[in-house]
Amino acid sequence: MQIALMVLIVMLLTGVVFGFVLAFANKKFSIEVNPLIHIVEEALPKGQCGACGFAGCMAYAEAVVLNPDVPPNMCVPGKAPVAKIVGELTGKAAPAVDPRIAHVRCSGSPGVAVIKYQYKGVEDCAAANLLQGGQKSCQYGCLGFGTCVKNCPFGAMTMLPSGLPHVDPEKCTGCGKCESVCPKGVIEMLLVGAKVGVNCNSKDKGAVAKKNCAAACIGCGLCKKNCEHDAIKLANNLATVDYKICMEKCDNPTCLAKCPTKAIEAVVKDSVAQKVAV
Template identity: 70%
Template sequence: MEHSLVQHSIIILVIMTSLGVIFGLVLAYANKKLAIEVNPLIHVVEDVLPKGQCGACGFAGCMAYAEAVVTNPDVPPNLCIPGKAAVAKLVGQLTGKAAAEVEPRIAQVRCAGSRAKAVKANEYQGVQDCVAANLLFGGPKSCKYGCLGLGTCVKACPFGAMTMSEDGLPVIDPDKCTGCGKCETLCPKSVITMMPIGAHVRVNCNSHDKGAVAKKACSSACIGCTLCMKECPHGAIKMDKNLAVVDAKVCMEKCTNPVCLAKCPTKAIKQAVLGVVPGSEDTVA
């Protein structure tokens, strides 16, 4: 009986091994027959991209963009924001496409509501993440438009261009920021936006509350008084639901003396000094 069991086991082992070999040969044949040849130019283009995998181009990573720009004639060569004009030109040369000029830009934090200036509505002790904190009554600040200061943008920056200051606000390193916009898409308060390199002034506020409410929540808030808008001789400042908004292009093209700065009663509008905590521009200007 034992001899019979051994024979039975050997037969099963032989059958399974044979089946494995057969399936392996079938898969190897199918892989060879069905293999899709990858255009080698795709890898060449990918090699010149910054590899930040930031998604600023609108595709899921550098490889996806490289494949699209090589194989799709409608995909332009200048979509890699971090690569700026140099990469756009090179991709254009490799793919035979004309590369339009890429406007250099940098992230800006539209909030000067530091721990000393912004009033707290409650104490948050949950997960140290801005998105999570925002789900709980909009976060711990009385101003529901301001930076939550938990550093989600800093952790997500693929280029290490952001740090958290002791005041609880992100600081952008102008030497490292590529303007990819990843921090902008992650911020649950839409505090971070992109501005052109060379902008003269910026508004360090994101609040759309009326003046008295905004000022009560934060001493550096824009109160929608319209003084800056009235003072600007070039029409570069408009009001958007109680918040001053600067048209950076008009300001850069026409303004040589930003008189709006002296008129702001809360100093919410400041010179666009890079690499400093929002609201502290006067100390380094």
């Protein structure tokens, strides 16, 4: 009994001593945090999306306050309003940033795209992609397991009954998180206000692309030939759009009517684009 009591007393005294040592060390070696960092962090949308290039909102707040070379407009989801606030708080100029919105470059739902086997594994696009590139014959198409939807910090994406993701333009902040997690590179960021977008990601030649998916871009070039402003190019058998030219010059997208597979279509109406850009 006496030995147990002595052990208890020794442990208690040891704990008290270590407590005083830790308290002293904490006070002695503590680093004072600039209160402006927390103020800036509170102004950010808290999506922790990493679109700014930093590991979360606090990391960006610290960088923009302490590093004179870090601009105040790197918070993509916050757009111009947040850039203005951060600029005012840090005394830095906030150059304008073109607002963006996610766009799914695939229309290959089951029945449209050819399915080469039935996948029965983990419902995750990255996991499915490890097995022969996924269940679709098209090696560039959306796998449909919603990895982008699960990783959207702002709840701007949902899975449609067709098995393809849908972007809500009123919720999408253009942070690019969905783009970064897609193993197929199906998602791209459009400039808000772009008139058209290509709903295909296939780099296969026309005959192969059409065999794998009825909605594929076949690289025929009709959209390019019918674009009055030279805003469409062909690269790797796939039509690509220069969205700045499309926005600035095009009032009547004649390319839409000429696409034989409807792989290019209107994406964002002006009324919605203006709301997203605010």
